[in-house]
Amino acid sequence: MNYLIGVDVGTTSTKAVLFDEKAQVLDSYKELYQLYRDGNGMAEQNPDDLTAAVEKVIHDAANRAKSLGGQVLAVSFSNANQSVILLDKNHQRLTRAMTWADTRAREVAAKLKATPDGAKIYAQTGTPIHPMSPLTKLMWLKQTQPEKMAAAAYVADIKSYLFWKLFGKFRVDISTASCTGFFNMHTQDWDDEILKLTGITRSQLPEIVDGTTKETGLTPSAKQATGLDDETPFVYGAFDGALSNLGVGATRQDTVAITIGTSAAVRVATDHPVVDPEQRLFCYSIDRQRWVVGGPLNNGGDVFQWAANHLVDSSAAKSEDKSVYDVANEVIASVPAGAHGLLFHPFLGGERAPLWDANARGSFFGLNPLHTRADMLRAVMEGICMNIATVYDAVCDLVGKPASVTATGGFARSEVWKQMLADVLDVAVNIPESYESGCLGAVTMAMKSLGMIDDLDAVQDLIGSVGAYQPEQATVRVYQKYLPLFKQVEGLLKPAYSTIARLQQEN
CATH class of the missing domain: 3.30.420.40 (ATPase, nucleotide binding domain)
Structure with missing residues (x-):
């Protein structure tokens, strides 16, 4: 051999x-x-x-x-x-x-x-x-x-x-x-x-x-x-x-590839260059006959890691002989979609697509006295997925909605995260x-x-076996209410990012 x-x-x-x-x-x-x-x-x-x-x-x-x-x-x-x-x-x-x-x-x-x-x-x-x-x-x-x-x-x-x-x-x-x-x-x-x-x-x-x-x-x-x-x-x-x-075999325009590792990305292959009038997406070469159109996101698994380290009781995780990430996934699965009306914008490291703003900062929106750390954990994972959805929607605007999505990366170790991505995007997600x-x-x-x-x-x-996650329509309907609000709040906060970034640099 x-x-x-x-x-x-x-x-x-x-x-x-x-x-x-x-x-x-x-x-x-x-x-x-x-x-x-x-x-x-x-x-x-x-x-x-x-x-x-x-x-x-x-x-x-x-x-x-x-x-x-x-x-x-x-x-x-x-x-x-x-x-x-x-x-x-x-x-x-x-x-x-x-x-x-x-x-x-x-x-x-x-x-x-x-x-x-x-x-x-x-x-x-x-x-x-x-x-x-x-x-x-x-x-x-x-x-x-x-x-x-x-x-x-x-x-x-x-x-x-x-x-x-x-x-x-x-x-x-x-x-x-x-x-x-x-x-x-x-x-x-x-x-x-x-x-x-x-x-x-x-x-x-x-x-x-x-x-x-x-x-x-x-x-x-x-x-x-x-x-x-x-x-x-x-x-x-x-x-x-x-x-x-x-x-992952996403070599044609009908398949979108999503990666969620430390950062994240949404990409689709085309047989011609595609330019976004709103400058939200990149268009790079795969070779001389194919291009890849999409957007990279700074904030993926690193944001989930931040949330798990700060919102999970590490002593409780240790007593259960589990990692804080395993506990976080269990907690998130116990909270209903929408996190009881809490949104999170995951811009801890600035953001590339779709904002292209290095000054962007993270935020919770909708906090009230009834919210718990469990709600916040759920909102963080949902916020990562909704941010990905904004880039996915931009890709769909340019090349049309794909027949399927194939997703890879460290997020695939989390059952709740894989299902959540399918629900937020309202599309079947294949996981190699x-x-x-x-x-x-x-x-x-x-x-x-x-x-x-x-x-x-x-x-x-050459690709091995692939698992599929179908969107659950009851949950999809919840996210269809929250995603427009996620985008609205993102637009409202955008003018303030440069000011808060400057103030943070002064401290």
Whole structure:
């Protein structure tokens, strides 16, 4: 038996999953690294720590394959997008990696969004004007760190930096490139006019290649660190959102993919670029024939984690020999839909889609003396789902209501949460048994690159068993009353977010 390794390069960890030739999961390996938050809005990685983590998990997966007497046919990558690393003329880094979560460019983004250029750039790139975008990050660096920008011979992202360290090739896949804010989705190339805003040129950027492109010839240090033969193909793959869609089989416009992990996302694949007149959604490439339209949300499982840690009696959970998360799920299941008239807006970490406002803040609405911590827990989970529903509705506005929704992520460990999502959206929600959708998507790209499959749609035959959750109409009717109010209150509070964010920074 031969094997394939899918690698998911994330914000705080990297995971490698070992698959057999039938795309069955055999084992997985994970390495953590630090996310630096040394200042207000900062969210940076050390790219060398990340590279070491990637090499370590590949080494562990490759050792497992060798112990089974097989050969690694290829390694392929899923990665977090929208990172920025400045490099000198020798490709040595001048900075750490600014990640998608870095919000220091918020003022730059707000000013650009308020100009006619903002709408034009969105229409050309499909990237909402937001501090997450490499476009606004580079504009911010140009203003605040001009000496580093002047010294930068190259501008990399995590994917191009990683492949430079592994192979000495400065390239990036089209999917990751499409998320930068200066990639023209119509010409499928860097946009020279938009680049003028940053002060850099295309000569400083990596070469754009197809996601199925292979590299061979590992550097001696990478060969030693990974334990692989230097001729083992490494496939570029795509950014994590695109591959999550691919990995759950959501490759057509009639299937929406939802991910709820630490953060969340709603995405649908299309065969043509789609631009949202209200600029609520992104439109990025999967490959040169498919695009993914949707919205990322900052607030998902991390908000539930916050609520469980603050609203569940930890001593009671300990006495029952349960985690606070298990207790929270039990409590939530005991409270009726609507949480006795309590709403929660889950914007603890600002918000991307649909608000695109880094200053957004969380709030309970409707609190009265009868409400309990149990109601608050229920309202938090419902608020996460309703926030997802606002993005889901925006996707439906653009491409039509889908025939089905497929959802993955850590939330799928909660029965009450899976049923709640189906009820809030009023649509059947399919849950794949495997949680490894990103790595499966990466491996599917590797299989196409190697000629093992003819088309990425073949992923439909590789996905394991799927469970389905049907909406319960009595509960749906409750949420149909609350969801419009959720959106109304969101609109009323939006003008106050910048003020409360400023006051919080002063304290």
